[in-house]
Amino acid sequence: MGAQQVLETIKEKNVQFVDFRFTDLAGRSHHITLPADQVDEDTFVNGVAFDGSSIPGFRGIEESDMVMMPDPETSYIDPFTEHPTLIVTCNIYTPDGERYDRDPRSIAQKAEEYLKSTGIGTAAYFAPESEFFIFDDVRFTSGMNKSFYEVDSEEGFWNTGRTEEGGNLGFKVRVKGGYVPVQPVDSQQDIRSEMVRLMQEAGLKVERHHHEVATAGQGEINFRFDTLTKTADNLMKYKYIIHNTARQYGKVATFMPKPLFGDNGSGMHVHQSIFNGDTPLFYEKGAYANLSELALNYIGGILFHAPALIALTNPSTNSFKRLVPGYEAPVNLVFSKGNRSAAIRIPVAAVTPKGCRIEFRTPDSTANPYLAFAAMLLAGLDGIKRKIDPRALGYGPLDKNIYELSDEEKREIRSVPGSLDEALNALEADHEFLTAGGVFTEGFIENYIAFKRAEAKDVAIRTHPHEYSLYFDC
Incomplete structure (x- = not known):
């Protein structure tokens, strides 16, 4: 869809406002809304000005003028506005027409351009499985x-004895007992179905939805894979629709990795593969899991x-409350x-040659998808270029339940970092693979690290409620 088609859609759909959006460093959306009669072809050529100094992690006040350049192919009707x-x-540009090196979406696009420049393939495909909780109160x-903090859910197993419901109807979801039960245990079938309906209207190809493992309203909706930047765009749309549909039902949705203690957290398992034209490059019939050597090098x-990658795929202090041994969140680098x-x-189930892919299970949805997908692609491409063999480095394959291995066996397995x-x-020590092709700049990485260190410090210096349980009587 080009600019002219967007303008025609505005007329055909009687659109009154156009909402121009971009994504900040942390992965949150921001927007400026123009009356539809103020949008014309020049808007798509000259962009929409905004103050970059008011966006955390962007620019100082002395160089605050920035420009949103609309991408007409991303347009869809907002299902929530009156x-x-x-x-x-939009993509972010400087006033002199240069792509802004801290714009996450531009980084994702540069990663796709870099893939093509290597000659390895023409497109990388991504499909995130982004889990979430729907609570009744926070x-x-x-x-x-x-x-x-306190969250509550009518599904929460802690509410089996609650009397405030005007007659407790039971059928609460047991701790770790929420994987795909039917109604009335799954009380959120209709709200997820409404989310799916709105996603489809907004252009997402939704494949399925279901309740997830944890108590208290954990769910998952899967949408179809696409190329890197388009998938990141789709994930931003997905989160927007989930947040706002929950609100319309008088509930609240969160993508926090670990909002509850003692039950499964919410991950963002990311499926990925590379194609050269119509040819899948990760498939080799008869090899281990039908994986090609190129796929193994990518792994x-x-x-x-x-x-280093986890600083971008799990970029919150809360991420490391989920990344603990014994849960489905994998900490083992195999x-x-x-x-x-x-x-x-x-x-390996029901996989065709074109469906042959890997699934990186460690990430979560506090990640900025543009940055996380770009970083994963660059790490994989570095593995292909350097012919890194995961088998030679002790990364597997390991076809055992790792959580049941002995302590001695576990000591042989590398693990993820234990904190942000x-x-x-x-x-800081390993980021050269990100700067290949100028996708990430040194300046971006330095700024990102400083931005995230400030978050970690904010949490570290504050008194934790559990410390009262441990130390108040000292």
Whole structure:
């Protein structure tokens, strides 16, 4: 869709406003809305000005003028506004017409351009499985003299004895007992179906939805794979629709990796593959899991660079509340076919040559998808260029339940960093693979590390409620 088609859509759909959006460093959307009669072909040529100094991690006040350049192919009708509104995703440029090196979407596009320049393939395909919770209530505060959080859900197993419901109807979801039960245990079938309906209207090709493992309203909706930047665009659309549909139902959705203690967290398993034209490059019939040597080298790159990569794929302090041994969130840097305890799983059920892919299970949805997908691709490409063999480096394949291995056996397996600070240290030491082809710049990486270190410090210096349980009587 070009600019002229967008303008025709505005007329045909009686659109009253056009919402121009971009994504910041942390992966959150921002927008400026123009009346539809103020949008013309020049808008798509000259862009929409905004103040970059007011966006965390972007620019200082002395160089704050920036430009959103609309991408007409991303347009869709907002399903939530009272007045008909068209949403258009934008890239960020400087006033002199240069792509802004801290714009996440531009980084994703440069990663795709770099793939083509290597001659390895023409397109990388991504498909994230982004899990979430839908709660009925959330309360939190962090102040000088108090700090707490509390979430509630009619599904929560802690509510089996609650009387405030006007007659407790039971059928709560047991801890770790929420994987694909039917109604009435799954109380959120209709809300997820409405999310799917709205996603389809907005152009997403949804494949399925279901309740996930945890109690208290954990769910998952899967949409079809696409190329790197388009998939990141789709994930931003996906999260927007989930957040706002939940709100329309009087509920609240969160993609936090670990909002509950003692039950499964929410991950973002990322399926990925490379094609050259119509030819899948990850498939080799009869090899281990039908994987080509190129695919194995791609796996080798991801596992080798994983400690640094995780600073971009799991970029929150809360990420490391999920990345603990014993849960489905894999902390073990090995690959295996059909094994959900490994960092990289190779799907083997009902897989065709074109469907042959790897699944990196460690990431979560606090990641900025443009940055995370670009970083994963660059790590994999580095593995291909350097012919990194994961088997030679002790990364598997390991076709065992890793959680049931002895302590001695586990000591032989590399693990993910134990905190955001550790991951940032790894990124500081290992990021040359990200700067290949100028995709990430040194300046971007330095700024990103400083931005995330500030977050980690904010958490580290605050008194934790559990410390009162441990130390108040000292």
